[in-house]
Amino acid sequence: MHRLLPSLLLCAAAGAQAQTTVALDLVDATGATRAVGTVALAESPHGLVLTPALQGLPPGMHGFHVHDRGSCAPSAQGVPAGAAGGHYDPQGTGKHGTPWGDGHLGDLPALYVDGEGRAAMPVLAPRLKLADVAGRALMVHAGGDNHADHPAPLGGGAARIACGVIGSAR
Template structure:
């Protein structure tokens, strides 16, 4: 509950910059599917506050990242079509090649996990402390099937699994 209060405080302390709205869609190996809502991104002095208004997702924690490229189209890898594969990997401008915590020194695109309630709705804001609005231009926001342990062990990229929802930042 303390983290929710902190995010609400941060949201109210945001700068006067205009919010960025990112439409989110389901993705699979055939392409971009139906809308599942949107994420509103607001810059604060503490980093970016991402506030989802989404429905139709599997309940639980989901890996949540900024990806390199502004595309949610599938792409072939190792002979298989990867949902939203054209988004590339996690945004990593420093070339750390490390999946880490949102406040650490790994991929800049590593964000806290997204919580989806038992009804399939995501409405809880997430704080990405190292990101700025300017980092998002031309990129995509990705939601993965499973949670994220913010490490490369025991599974690479936090073990978040398949890409299930994606939105292009314009």
């Protein structure tokens, strides 16, 4: 049995992936207004998996992004969650793209919200790890996301409607 112990510990360590949970709130020009649930973030061999447990959102497809700064406060101009800055773009690409291709690293697959206002479908961000996003903001935008800058910038997404600050992995 003592010869098996190192192998068992190695297998257990390989199976234990870093993870964290982010609480999201609806946001407006005055700040956070109401909790809408959580998004669990977990590392996988294929990238960062984001599993929402959200309710009370408008039905349909929504832009879903990691933003540069870990704040959901309004900007000085009253933009909801404007203090979060733009999409996370450490390489300075300056362009919106797909989660698996060129563009901001903060570009995530679109978030699907069902007719009852719930989002539960996981999405995969293959270019991200928890260490990349810790201390940044996770944002839900009104409207969909075409993962391009045409015909409208930033995937055509609209206002910031829900936000949460991503903590450290545990």
